[in-house]
Amino acid sequence: MTCLVGWEVVGRALGIRPDALPTPSRLVLEIWQDPVEFRMHGTSTLGAAAGGFALAIATAVPLWLWMAHSRRALAYIASLARGAGRFPMALAAPVFVLWFGFGNRSAAAAAWWFALFPLLAGSLRGVRSLPAEMLDWMTIAGAGPARWLTKVYIPATIPFLVGQLDVAFALALSGALTAEFLGADRGLGYLLMAGVSRSDIPLFGAALSLAILIAALACYLIHWLQRIPAISMNEPGSPHGASPYEADARRGTR
């Protein structure tokens, strides 16, 4: 807030032209003048991002559960995350635009792709946090796949997945924006593109601010979810988030 006020004051005091570097009030005015337009573009982008985000969760959860039962699955997913995850994600967006055309679907597909990797990375970290002896213990106790999943695997690894939801949503939003930027007839990414091609910096700034606002609100909601003790990365009673088994490692050296 202080930054915004400071920006407003400095911008006015130095007399910077609002067309070159619009002050916050100018950006608000820009949205205020055409709320219908911005709402349409905003909901379009939010819908694409949320849809892609939901798809990414729907993809990551089965993979996460598959890894519970198969070392091979772990190897596949780890190499997928290493290989495809390091490929510049923005370069994948044009592919989706070509496949799904100019519109919401390509934005949602790009959002899915962008959001998938943090979720996979989270589940991988979760699986790797489990000591190998856990499986030996399950074998001796005669615990089948169902009890392994519900009693140990899911409770122990879900915090790692949930901990990545905020990152995943932010990336889903940037995926949607990227696809829209490259080719779309609506959405905040389209407005960004329009702002650039018309050199309309206030329009560009307003679209960007709206996107940041959406990301911030969504992350706020997700952080609320991430504070639920049973699925939180923060161990109960611990001042900061530590991986559950780091505590054991520390104790082991005593």
Added chain:
Amino acid sequence: MMDGWSPPVGASVRIRGACSGGRPRNANDLPVGPIDLDVAAGEFTSLLCPRGCGSSTLLRMIAGLVPPVSGTVHASAGSAPLRRTQIGYVFPAPLLLPRRTVLENVLLEAEIRGLRAAAHRERARRLLAEAGLAGAENSLPRQLTHADAQRLCVCRALLPQPELLLLDSLFQGMDELTLENFVGDLQRLWLLSPTTVIMATGQMVEAVVLSDRVLVMAQSPARIVHDHAIPLPRPRRPDKETLPRVSEHAARIRTILQAQGVLF
């Protein structure tokens, strides 16, 4: 017996010419054998060798986690062959779920075995009390010391009244004073909930204090080089009468370890 606990008979183990060293399930599994070993029902036996020698692999072989390449591993409870679920196993690192309390972590053993946790709550409380964790039932694992976490794991393994208890290097990282208390608690738990115990350890004095027999091992491949009986009365306390006799046994075992080149 004591306090109306129904003592299990305890399993007996019979190993003949068992070797492993085939495809290891765990990267840490070492070549073992050939091993010939008999453990009587209700006996406390220690496998004494330094870490990295293969005693853990031998334990895993007894538990059926590592199949023997040749030879036989046979365990029986009474007249029936021992089922794997009648084994309790304590691993070198405590496998605790950080979001469950101490009591809930003990009851996890019942839950993963498909038993009703509520029916085991009372026994879990008693085991924890005997292990000196009475006040810590509702603590979380991160609030425990390493030794207390291992106490918890022993209680957990004893919860379903196993016929055979396998203890794998559970003294790792404990200092001498912690160890003395831990050994006392372990002995008490075992006397109250008697069962056959096979323990892999590199602690000579602790092995002597706890065991009926200490099996001295040498490495590559892991093999048993000496069978040393400890006929001291129980419960063994670290007092003036017991300590000199413990040291006497330890000294004899040391001579064997030196002769085998395990100690220089």
